[in-house]
Amino acid sequence: MLRHIALCVSVAALAACAPADRSTGPAASTVDAPRAAVSAKGGRAATTGTVYVSSQGLYYDTFVSQDPLPQEGPFQLLSDGLTEFGPGDPGYLGGRWWEDLNDNGIQDAGDHYFLCPLLPPGRPSP
Numbered sequence: 001m002l003r004h005i006a007l008c009v010s011v012a013a014l015a016a017c018a019p020a021d022r023s024t025g026p027a028a029s030t031v032d033a034p035r036a037a038v039s040a041k042g043g044r045a046a047t048t049g050t051v052y053v054s055s056q057g058l059y060y061d062t063f064v065s066q067d068p069l070p071q072e073g074p075f076q077l078l079s080d081g082l083t084e085f086g087p088g089d090p091g092y093l094g095g096r097w098w099e100d101l102n103d104n105g106i107q108d109a110g111d112h113y114f115l116c117p118l119l120p121p122g123r124p125s126p
């Protein structure tokens with residue numbers, strides 16, 4: 001149910017802040033070149049996606065800062081562009097995400113780890 005809701009609300013985030021092809025696993029992630037953030041008007045990094053923070057009910061713009069990251073240190077679950085914690089929450093880890101690509105519920109070598117900081121302020125609509 002949660003996955004279904006997440007898929008509905010943030011298809012854009014999935015495309016922008018996640019690998020386009022989830023079926024190939026980590027091997028493809030190492031082949032993909034990191035997407036560079038490009039400055040937009042006003043000097044703010046160009047946004048490339050939106051993440052919905054369920055505990056806040058807010059959407060945040062984000063961009064890919066580093067992809068992939070090595071599986072070292074803490075990561076926060078991101079599932080179909082939805083996560084539980086955002087900026088200001090103790091559980092927010094600065095945009096260090098993991099996606100459970102092999103759907104086994106644990107962080108392992110078969111998953112995707114990357115950095116996509118959320119850019120405040122959040123907003124109530126995508």
Ligand SMILES: [Ca+2]
Pocket residue numbers: 100101102103104105106107108110111
């Ligand atoms: Ca996993």
